[in-house]
Amino acid sequence: MLQIAELHPIVVHFPIVFFLSLAFFDTLALLRGNAVSGRTVAGSVSVSLAVLAGIFAVITFLAGDLAYDAATAAGVKDSLLETHEALGTWTAIFVSIWAIFRTFNWWRGAEIEGGRKVALVMVEIVGALAIITTAYFGGQLVYKFGVNVNHATGIGQMAEFGAGNRKISD
Numbered sequence: 001m002l003q004i005a006e007l008h009p010i011v012v013h014f015p016i017v018f019f020l021s022l023a024f025f026d027t028l029a030l031l032r033g034n035a036v037s038g039r040t041v042a043g044s045v046s047v048s049l050a051v052l053a054g055i056f057a058v059i060t061f062l063a064g065d066l067a068y069d070a071a072t073a074a075g076v077k078d079s080l081l082e083t084h085e086a087l088g089t090w091t092a093i094f095v096s097i098w099a100i101f102r103t104f105n106w107w108r109g110a111e112i113e114g115g116r117k118v119a120l121v122m123v124e125i126v127g128a129l130a131i132i133t134t135a136y137f138g139g140q141l142v143y144k145f146g147v148n149v150n151h152a153t154g155i156g157q158m159a160e161f162g163a164g165n166r167k168i169s170d
Helices: 004-011 013-032 041-073 078-108 115-143 155-161
Strands: none
Touching: 004 013, 004 041, 013 041, 013 078, 013 115, 041 078, 078 115
């Protein structure tokens, strides 16, 4: 049965992929001299990625709040979770506001050109770095501290997965 704390790791990858794709797409468009805004095909793809990132950022934030509660209920200290929680909150707020900004400009048919287009891409690159940083601290919670993770019961179970009697170091 799916535990409530398992929702966050299920949905967290969506805003990461959508926003990193947005930053990559717009950077490539900038370098090639293509539009990143307006009612062009590229502008529509770009705003779609921004909207999807924004929607999933909110869902991920809400699921993260549930995972936070599950972790503290299991005895994890708040101080261990605070960095990831704060970064996740601010990143979700940023991505959501960015999605609204991009949608509003698309709806108006506004074309962002020149220095403003460079600034737009730079903001997205900074946003991508914030997402990567947030993900790093989330990964530390899982892989270093085992927060909200069920651990395997023993090495003997590896035979079920084809490991046979090999040593772990093989």
